[in-house]
Amino acid sequence: MYLPCLTRSYRQTGPMKKYTYPIYSVSRGRLLGILLLIVGSLAAAQDGNPLLQGLYSEAQAARGALAYGENCASCHANDLRGNSNSPALTGLSFLFLWEGRDLAELFTRLSTDMPTDRPGSLPTDTYLDLLAFLLQHNGYPASTASLDMARLAGEPVTIVPPPQ
Amino acid sequence: MNRTVFPLLLLLLTIESYGQTPPLAPVTDALLQAPPAGSWLHWRGGANAWGYSSLDQINRDNVAQLRLVWSWAMDDTGAGEAAPLVHDGVLFLPNPRGVIQALDAASGDLLWEYRPGRTPAAAGANPITAAELGDAAMSPTAYAGVGRGVQKNIALYGTAVYAATENASIVALDASTGTLLWEQRVADPALGYHYTAGPIVANGVLVTGITGCTRYKEDVCFITGHDPDTGAELWRTSTVARPGEAGGDSWGDLPLQFRAGSDAWIAGSYDPETNLVYWGTAQAKPWARVARGTDGAALYTNSTLALDPLTGDMVWYYQHLPGESHDMDEAFENLLIDIGGRRSLFKIGKLGILWQLDRETGGYIQAVDLGYQNIVNLDPVTGTVRYRDGMLPRIGVELDMCPSTSGFKSWRAMAYTPQFNLLYIPMTLNCELATFGPVEQVLGGGGTGPVRRINTPHPDAGDDLGEILAVRIPGGNVAWRYRSRPTINTATLATAGGLVFAGDWDRYVYALDAETGEKLWQSRVSTSAQGFPISYSVDGKQYIALPAASSGASWASMLPRDLSPELRRPRGGNSLHVFALPD
Numbered sequence: 001m002y003l004p005c006l007t008r009s010y011r012q013t014g015p016m017k018k019y020t021y022p023i024y025s026v027s028r029g030r031l032l033g034i035l036l037l038i039v040g041s042l043a044a045a046q047d048g049n050p051l052l053q054g055l056y057s058e059a060q061a062a063r064g065a066l067a068y069g070e071n072c073a074s075c076h077a078n079d080l081r082g083n084s085n086s087p088a089l090t091g092l093s094f095l096f097l098w099e100g101r102d103l104a105e106l107f108t109r110l111s112t113d114m115p116t117d118r119p120g121s122l123p124t125d126t127y128l129d130l131l132a133f134l135l136q137h138n139g140y141p142a143s144t145a146s147l148d149m150a151r152l153a154g155e156p157v158t159i160v161p162p163p164q
Numbered sequence: 165m166n167r168t169v170f171p172l173l174l175l176l177l178t179i180e181s182y183g184q185t186p187p188l189a190p191v192t193d194a195l196l197q198a199p200p201a202g203s204w205l206h207w208r209g210g211a212n213a214w215g216y217s218s219l220d221q222i223n224r225d226n227v228a229q230l231r232l233v234w235s236w237a238m239d240d241t242g243a244g245e246a247a248p249l250v251h252d253g254v255l256f257l258p259n260p261r262g263v264i265q266a267l268d269a270a271s272g273d274l275l276w277e278y279r280p281g282r283t284p285a286a287a288g289a290n291p292i293t294a295a296e297l298g299d300a301a302m303s304p305t306a307y308a309g310v311g312r313g314v315q316k317n318i319a320l321y322g323t324a325v326y327a328a329t330e331n332a333s334i335v336a337l338d339a340s341t342g343t344l345l346w347e348q349r350v351a352d353p354a355l356g357y358h359y360t361a362g363p364i365v366a367n368g369v370l371v372t373g374i375t376g377c378t379r380y381k382e383d384v385c386f387i388t389g390h391d392p393d394t395g396a397e398l399w400r401t402s403t404v405a406r407p408g409e410a411g412g413d414s415w416g417d418l419p420l421q422f423r424a425g426s427d428a429w430i431a432g433s434y435d436p437e438t439n440l441v442y443w444g445t446a447q448a449k450p451w452a453r454v455a456r457g458t459d460g461a462a463l464y465t466n467s468t469l470a471l472d473p474l475t476g477d478m479v480w481y482y483q484h485l486p487g488e489s490h491d492m493d494e495a496f497e498n499l500l501i502d503i504g505g506r507r508s509l510f511k512i513g514k515l516g517i518l519w520q521l522d523r524e525t526g527g528y529i530q531a532v533d534l535g536y537q538n539i540v541n542l543d544p545v546t547g548t549v550r551y552r553d554g555m556l557p558r559i560g561v562e563l564d565m566c567p568s569t570s571g572f573k574s575w576r577a578m579a580y581t582p583q584f585n586l587l588y589i590p591m592t593l594n595c596e597l598a599t600f601g602p603v604e605q606v607l608g609g610g611g612t613g614p615v616r617r618i619n620t621p622h623p624d625a626g627d628d629l630g631e632i633l634a635v636r637i638p639g640g641n642v643a644w645r646y647r648s649r650p651t652i653n654t655a656t657l658a659t660a661g662g663l664v665f666a667g668d669w670d671r672y673v674y675a676l677d678a679e680t681g682e683k684l685w686q687s688r689v690s691t692s693a694q695g696f697p698i699s700y701s702v703d704g705k706q707y708i709a710l711p712a713a714s715s716g717a718s719w720a721s722m723l724p725r726d727l728s729p730e731l732r733r734p735r736g737g738n739s740l741h742v743f744a745l746p747d
Contacts, residue, residue: 070305070306084427085569092614093614097616115309117307118715121735
């Protein structure tokens with residue numbers, strides 16, 4: 001049984017389980033295999049995960065895409081795959097960094113530390129839009145309701161792999 | 165008064181009153197090889213890249229009297245890491261996102277400004293348009309972090325200013341007016357290609373190294389040579405050994421598209437005596453061997469390359485860290501120093517190992533581990549570097565490594581003074597708990613690879629993050645250490661006045677006694693000191709110009725945020741601050 005990795009944020013000091021990949025680097029086929037394995041083994045646990053039900057609105061993600069272009073793309077690239085010292089915010093890289101962690105923690109990181117040049121300088125709504133865009137880009141479904149601070153402050157949302 | 169002379173005189177007075185400046189004297193090869201003391205014609209001062217000014221009007225006896233003469237707010241549209249140039253009393257200032265200004269170096273008056281897409285272009289200049297860039301265009305209002313839009317150095321040659329752009333092109337501007345003379349497309353920015361290093365001039369050829377080779381694509385990073393009159397590309401040399409070429413097997417059997425990295429993101433040096441261009445390359449991507457899919461040396465990553473400026477032929481290379489695996493760049497500045505008649509090249513990478521090479525042959529002379537890193541063992545006799553037990557990254561396994569992926573040394577260039585045979589090396593003392601992750605081995609994928617990162621202080625440095633290390637060459641003995649809580653955030657500048665100038669993240673700029681490290685003068689500027697300090701003179705008066713900027717990713721922003729959170733700075737403030745002695 002695969003267990004989601006309890007990763008450690010860079011300021012957090014809890015115990016951490018080791019993340020082991022059985023292979024060297026990951027080809028497309030192997031990646032698919034890994035994701036299927038993860039999804040399959042977590043299917044039961046994921047059924048109720050709000051991320052898979054939809055947590056943001058399309059309009060929010062569309063605004064987020066514009067804000068991303070203005071504030072994030074010069075480092076993380078237009079397609080979110082990252083650049084030099086800025087990690088990819090999508091796909092395998094995103095999951096390696098964030099799987100098993102609380103969505104609210106991702107929001108805190110985003111809204112407190114980003115952009116690295118001017119941390120915390122954007123309006124809260126813009127950070128929410130950016131998170132919505134990030135979720136959309138990673139393949140999580142939209143909802144009719146917008147993601148807001150009340151939802152983030154509520155029941156924790158564990159980041160799980162997106163639906164295939 | 166004669167009726168003909170009077171109107172002429174009036175005309176002359178009128179021209180004078182509008183502050184018209186005479187055309188600048190052309191920057192010749194002779195000038196570049198022996199720059200006048202009052203000029204700053206290369207990004208590191210002279211062709212030897214010493215970051216050294218032979219001016220001594222400002223010296224240890226009077227530096228305490230330094231006063232601000234003028235300052236200039238720069239564009240706050242991105243990361244500022246400016247390396248200004250000075251010629252004929254004009255200061256040329258690179259701003260983020262391609263903006264360049266010419267200022268009266270004595271008064272700070274603006275003479276002209278070049279703004280991409282806005283400044284008039286000469287007929288046939290063929291500027292890149294946003295429509296042409298399509299999806300690769302950065303929004304004109306976007307903020308440019310360290311990823312794209314940084315403009316470090318520019319070059320002067322003939323009557324033109326040369327710059328390399330965020331859109332992977334090279335531009336030439338009229339040095340007297342700022343008019344765009346031509347723009348030459350070098351690579352496709354949609355593939356990630358862009359410039360952060362500007363050109364240098366070598367034997368009449370513009371030489372520029374590209375960056376943005378983090379992700380997998382059908383091509384690799386390269387260095388090109390261009391005709392300064394037209395921008396036409398004369399040669400292109402890959403910084404990665406291709407399959408089937410000499411050294412090609414150093415990447416195992418990886419096809420070309422999975423040979424990423426080796427970005428040439430810091431400008432090199434040119435030695436007219438050897439007629440060679442020296443240029444550093446970055447590490448391979450992804451950073452960790454285990455994610456890269458090869459244990460091979462991965463030529464020509466993390467190497468010093470010696471190129472013939474007329475042909476681009478690689479005359480020699482020296483790979484400092486074969487098969488590097490922790491993001492430890494050796495891409496930085498190349499100082500050309502003769503030691504006992506031997507033409508040497510000194511450089512230092514993120515690991516804090518100081519290298520001395522024979523710059524004619526590329527032969528290894530000496531290396532000194534400055535003693536802060538815990539990743540490799542260096543054999544000082546041969547220069548061979550081996551990874552310490554357990555220090556090669558494994559996917560998902562945390563590594564306690566010094567330095568962090570930000571390095572001890574980065575783009576902040578060191579200076580050298582022949583007065584004391586000392587190098588002044590700006591260091592950031594830090595470590596990291598790093599957990600390297602995998603990448604997707606598909607076109608468009610790859611990248612550095614994700615790293616779960618916890619920044620930590622260095623065990624030998626107490627609360628101090630910043631250090632200027634004065635190292636005597638050739639032996640490598642430490643003469644003194646200047647330590648500070650804030651990170652050192654500029655290149656160093658050495659002057660014949662027995663001084664070293666630098667600045668830190670906490671907005672302080674200062675002068676140290678070059679012999680002892682004692683602080684002799686200090687001031688505080690608008691935001692973090694950041695960029696390349698220079699010195700020049702106009703009409704017999706010496707000036708010190710210190711850039712400041714509020715931007716920069718891991719090297720400049722993340723470490724201070726995590727490790728010195730009590731220090732605060734404003735969100736904007738890119739600027740240049742010019743100091744001189746009272747009249």
